[in-house]
Amino acid sequence: VADVGTTARAKKQSSASTGHQAPARRRARRGEGELLRDEILEATAELLDEIGSADKVSTRAVAQRVGCSSPSIYLHFPDKVSLLYAVSERQFEALHAKLEERMDVFEDPVDRLRAAAHAYVEFAMDHPEQYRIMMMDEAYGAMYQEDLDNLAQSVGFNLIVRTVEDGIAQGRLKPADPTIVALSMWAAVHGLVSLVIVKKGINLPPIDDLVDLVCSQNLEGMKA
Amino acid sequence: VADVGTTARAKKQSSASTGHQAPARRRARRGEGELLRDEILEATAELLDEIGSADKVSTRAVAQRVGCSSPSIYLHFPDKVSLLYAVSERQFEALHAKLEERMDVFEDPVDRLRAAAHAYVEFAMDHPEQYRIMMMDEAYGAMYQEDLDNLAQSVGFNLIVRTVEDGIAQGRLKPADPTIVALSMWAAVHGLVSLVIVKKGINLPPIDDLVDLVCSQNLEGMKA
DNA sequence: TGTACATCAGTGAACGCGCGTTCACTGATGTAC
DNA sequence: TGTACATCAGTGAACGCGCGTTCACTGATGTAC
Numbered sequence: 434v435a436d437v438g439t440t441a442r443a444k445k446q447s448s449a450s451t452g453h454q455a456p457a458r459r460r461a462r463r464g465e466g467e468l469l470r471d472e473i474l475e476a477t478a479e480l481l482d483e484i485g486s487a488d489k490v491s492t493r494a495v496a497q498r499v500g501c502s503s504p505s506i507y508l509h510f511p512d513k514v515s516l517l518y519a520v521s522e523r524q525f526e527a528l529h530a531k532l533e534e535r536m537d538v539f540e541d542p543v544d545r546l547r548a549a550a551h552a553y554v555e556f557a558m559d560h561p562e563q564y565r566i567m568m569m570d571e572a573y574g575a576m577y578q579e580d581l582d583n584l585a586q587s588v589g590f591n592l593i594v595r596t597v598e599d600g601i602a603q604g605r606l607k608p609a610d611p612t613i614v615a616l617s618m619w620a621a622v623h624g625l626v627s628l629v630i631v632k633k634g635i636n637l638p639p640i641d642d643l644v645d646l647v648c649s650q651n652l653e654g655m656k657a
Numbered sequence: 658v659a660d661v662g663t664t665a666r667a668k669k670q671s672s673a674s675t676g677h678q679a680p681a682r683r684r685a686r687r688g689e690g691e692l693l694r695d696e697i698l699e700a701t702a703e704l705l706d707e708i709g710s711a712d713k714v715s716t717r718a719v720a721q722r723v724g725c726s727s728p729s730i731y732l733h734f735p736d737k738v739s740l741l742y743a744v745s746e747r748q749f750e751a752l753h754a755k756l757e758e759r760m761d762v763f764e765d766p767v768d769r770l771r772a773a774a775h776a777y778v779e780f781a782m783d784h785p786e787q788y789r790i791m792m793m794d795e796a797y798g799a800m801y802q803e804d805l806d807n808l809a810q811s812v813g814f815n816l817i818v819r820t821v822e823d824g825i826a827q828g829r830l831k832p833a834d835p836t837i838v839a840l841s842m843w844a845a846v847h848g849l850v851s852l853v854i855v856k857k858g859i860n861l862p863p864i865d866d867l868v869d870l871v872c873s874q875n876l877e878g879m880k881a
Numbered sequence: 882t883g884t885a886c887a888t889c890a891g892t893g894a895a896c897g898c899g900c901g902t903t904c905a906c907t908g909a910t911g912t913a914c
Numbered sequence: 915t916g917t918a919c920a921t922c923a924g925t926g927a928a929c930g931c932g933c934g935t936t937c938a939c940t941g942a943t944g945t946a947c
Contacts, residue, residue, distance in 0.1 A: 460908095460910095460922095460924065461923065461924090462910075462911095462922095462923095463909095463921085463922065463923085464922095465923095466922070466923060466924090469923080469924085486712075486795055488710075488712050488713075489712075491900060491901080492901065492902085493901090501924075501925090502924075502926075503902085504902080504904090504924080504926085505923080505924060505925075507901095507902070507903085508923070508924070512901080512902080513900095513902090565793070565795065568852075568855060569789070569793040569851065571710060571786075571789065571855070613862065613867075613870065616861070616867070617867065617870055617871060619848075619852070620845060620848035620849040620852055620867075621844060621845040621848055621871070622848070623852060624844035624847040624848020624849065624851065627793065627848065627851060628792075628843070628844055628847060631792060631793055631795070638837065643837075643841065643844075646837065646841055647844070647845070650841065650874045651874065684889095684890060684891065684941095684942070684943095685889090685890065685891090686889095686943075687888085687889065687890085687942095687944060688889095690889070690890060690891090693890080693891085715933060716933080716934065717932085717933075717934090725891075725892085726891075726892050726893075727892095727935085728891080728892065728893085728935080729890080729891060729892075731935070731936085732890070732891070736935080737933095737934065
């Protein structure tokens with residue numbers, strides 16, 4: 434009611450309200466509307482990491498982090514679920530890229546699998562809350578429901594299966610169903626890392642030692 | 658404003674509103690106030706199973722399931738978090754009891770460990786959404802933070818550690834750190850079951866076969 | 882046996898909040914002539 | 915070079931909803947005398 438005279442800009446600046454971060458974005462040029470889309474995705478990913486629950490990350494908080502208004506989000510995403518879906522897709526791509534990068538250092542399939550396990554754990558420990566959402570959250574689990582091959586692809590599962598196949602073909606691993614071997618490795622590593630994330634504070638041996646142990650149980654025992 | 662004449666009971670009965678289930682509870686006798694507490698715990702557990710997210714189970718829904726008003730919940734629990742905590746404690750006790758029951762059928766430590774793994778998986782598959790909340794949810798993870806020994810106890814972890822110790826003492830398993838062996842078994846089984854729960858619909862071999870495989874990798878390889 | 886009373890086990894209505902989303906709008910940017 | 919105009923990239927205010935929780939109360943149950 435009062436305070437109509439001062440410009441909107443001045444008001445936004447002065448009323449810091451709850452806003453620790455509002456970098457006061459500049460409006461994008463004509464063809465650059467997609468820039469905001471990227472900033473929204475990044476801010477959402479950050480907030481998911483900090484807050485650790487998709488439900489509790491509000492579109493308003495995302496907007497505030499970006500420095501835009503909350504309706505602006507709807508210029509780029511039809512609704513909140515779509516935004517979260519897009520973030521998760523990005524994150525799966527990042528995980529996949531990291532696995533590939535770390536595996537490609539090695540030639541030997543067994544080394545490659547160990548490298549993959551360690552890279553997977555590193556990713557999860559770097560973004561524990563995002564990992565929770567990607568791999569433990571109901572919403573995201575359901576998202577990929579129709580699209581299982583896509584999930585396997587994204588999560589790097591096929592990468593592992595193929596490497597196990599190579600190992601068997603090259604005589605480095607005993608013949609076995611490569612999908613089962615890959616699955617039990619994945620489950621063991623995921624189990625480990627998810628326990629550490631959820632029951633944080635539980636005092637465990639260093640996680641990398643545990644990962645080595647899991648790799649040994651899954652691979653060394655299977656060496657040809 | 659209108660409709661004041663008809664009794665409250667009649668109103669409740671007729672306005673079925675969204676209420677599929679409102680069993681029209683009878684008020685407890687003088688000393689039996691604790692009865693409602695139990696009913697609230699059970700209704701909450703049911704709803705958690707059905708809905709699969711602690712956030713999305715509302716106190717109002719719990720009250721409706723029980724057939725009482727929502728303020729009644731606050732007669733027995735100071736707030737929603739305490740209610741959820743109490744439910745989860747109950748559930749951990751049930752899991753512990755199930756493990757003990759299934760293990761006690763066998764004498765041999767290796768058999769006992771296999772039985773434990775299968776019982777654990779059965780519990781999780783019977784109450785997938787509760788298992789998610791107990792083992793994958795942030796809120797519950799945090800609840801037990803101060804109380805790690807209690808967690809280990811509740812989840813049956815100590816039971817497993819002791820059985821591994823027995824196995825080693827009896828010469829049925831190779832000498833090793835019993836905690837590490839138990840932990841890697843737990844992680845592998847938890848990893849498996851949590852993948853199946855979250856990524857439901859993913860087409861996998863029967864889970865019991867996978868559990869057997871995991872047991873083999875963790876135990877058979879370790880047999881003395 | 883009858884009645885006044887304390888208390889126990891609850892209830893209906895409401896408060897205040899934060900959220901996802903919509904609506905009607907604004908004003909800078911580039912384009913046509 | 916100047917100006918009218920379309921459009922793109924946003925915005926402020928508000929709606930409606932569901933939630934956890936509180937408040938003032940009610941009425942059945944048992945007890946004292």
